[in-house]
Amino acid sequence: MKIIVNRFLPPKGFLAINLFGMLFVRQLYRSRVSERVINHERIHTAQMVETLFVFFYLLYSLEWLYWLIRRLFDRTINPYRSISFEREAYANDMDFTYLKRRKLFAAWRYYFRWKGDN
Numbered sequence: 001m002k003i004i005v006n007r008f009l010p011p012k013g014f015l016a017i018n019l020f021g022m023l024f025v026r027q028l029y030r031s032r033v034s035e036r037v038i039n040h041e042r043i044h045t046a047q048m049v050e051t052l053f054v055f056f057y058l059l060y061s062l063e064w065l066y067w068l069i070r071r072l073f074d075r076t077i078n079p080y081r082s083i084s085f086e087r088e089a090y091a092n093d094m095d096f097t098y099l100k101r102r103k104l105f106a107a108w109r110y111y112f113r114w115k116g117d118n
Contacts (some may be wrong), residue, residue: 001040005030020053021045042091046084047107060085085109 002022009024010017015032016025018041025033048056060083067079080086085112092098 001037001045003033003038016041018044018048021048035096036093039096039098040089042099043089043092043102044085044101046102047088050104056085084108 004022005027006024007027009019010026014030016023016037017023023033023038023041042055043058051059057085063085064079065081065083070082071077072077081090084107085096088107091110
């Protein structure tokens with residue numbers, strides 16, 4: 001995975017952002033990018049490839065918006081952590097062999113689980 005260290009991306013509050021399979025990290029946080037973070041972002045890259053990139057960003061945005069609206073009624077919801085793509089990545093980012101056995105469209109199974117069920 002190509003890591004691009006810069007002064008602008010990701011937005012403040014985030015350690016890294018994966019855009020089209022390239023990992024952007026702020027200079028300030030370069031030392032905090034661990035193998036776990038890289039594995040997490042590789043899982044996202046696999047998700048992007050199988051959804052042809054465009055659909056990944058579309059589904060990700062729509063789901064984030066859905067969870068953001070749900071948060072208006074339930075303050076315990078974290079919209080970012082509730083996104084199915086994030087739930088799959090967080091559930092498996094410490095398993096460094098996960099991508100070798102990951103099934104196609106594995107993130108879909110996280111759509112049908114309630115928040116907190118991983």
